[in-house]
Amino acid sequence: MGYRDVAKVGLGGPVGSGKTALVKRLVPELVERDYEVGVIANDIMTQEDADVFRESFAELLPEDLVEGVETGACPHTGIREDPSMNLAAVDEFTERHPELDVVLIESGGDNLAATFNPELADYFLFVISVAEGEDIPRKRGPGVTQADLLVVNKTDLAPHVDADLDVIEADAGEVRGDDPFVFTNCKDAEGVDAVLEHVEREVLFA
Numbered sequence: 208m209g210y211r212d213v214a215k216v217g218l219g220g221p222v223g224s225g226k227t228a229l230v231k232r233l234v235p236e237l238v239e240r241d242y243e244v245g246v247i248a249n250d251i252m253t254q255e256d257a258d259v260f261r262e263s264f265a266e267l268l269p270e271d272l273v274e275g276v277e278t279g280a281c282p283h284t285g286i287r288e289d290p291s292m293n294l295a296a297v298d299e300f301t302e303r304h305p306e307l308d309v310v311l312i313e314s315g316g317d318n319l320a321a322t323f324n325p326e327l328a329d330y331f332l333f334v335i336s337v338a339e340g341e342d343i344p345r346k347r348g349p350g351v352t353q354a355d356l357l358v359v360n361k362t363d364l365a366p367h368v369d370a371d372l373d374v375i376e377a378d379a380g381e382v383r384g385d386d387p388f389v390f391t392n393c394k395d396a397e398g399v400d401a402v403l404e405h406v407e408r409e410v411l412f413a
């Protein structure tokens with residue numbers, strides 16, 4: 208029993224990169240594939256993202272499988288140094304729903320250095336946006352280099368911010384080595400299938 212039986216997938220990345228948007232795309236697809244899903248949103252002082260999820264998933268998930276964790280001033284603390292609040296939320300989920308398959312855990316959003324404690328996340332997606340600049344992969348933040356999957360989101364905005372996707376692709380390939388990365392456009396659900404494929408293969412063993 209307990210949280211060790213359930214797959215825990217962390218989503219980190221800078222504020223505004225599209226973590227919430229990606230979770231909103233992933234949950235319906237996972238539910239469609241018959242997985243039982245829980246969602247945790249880490250927010251600095253509010254329940255803002257958790258409220259977004261409660262509303263978005265009102266028809267999809269039981270109310271008690273959406274939780275907000277208020278992290279205080281240092282959002283990375285709750286996902287890295289002291290993940291106890293998040294782990295307690297996962298434990299409550301599994302006590303109420305023993306058949307739970309996977310919990311998506313969105314970080315409060317920080318900087319390029321925020322990574323997940325391996326105790327909290329079995330699999331860690333790092334979400335960046337092309338709108339933050341085409342040189343982000345080149346900066347080699349720990350999230351970019353250490354994540355199990357790097358997600359480069361907002362490809363639709365590339366032409367508007369003079370970001371060259373070919374440059375980003377080459378840099379990401381170089382920085383990531385053999386580790387995977389995918390391009391997404393969460394606005395139009397592009398690339399979400401590729402993210403799901405990785406998650407299913409690596410942590411749901413489908």
Ligand SMILES: Nc1nc2c(ncn2[C@@H]2O[C@H](COP(=O)(O)OP(=O)(O)O)[C@@H](O)[C@H]2O)c(=O)[nH]1
Nearest residue numbers: 222223224225226227228316360361392393394
């Ligand atoms: N154009 C575009 N906007 C996006 C995309 N993904 C997210 N957004 C928007 O970017 C803003 C921040 O996204 P959000 O998911 O809240 O970022 P978070 O802080 O990482 O959770 C929101 O207004 C989203 O609607 C995308 O792929 N393309």
Ligand SMILES: [Mg+2]
Nearest residue numbers: 226227256313
């Ligand atoms: Mg968010």
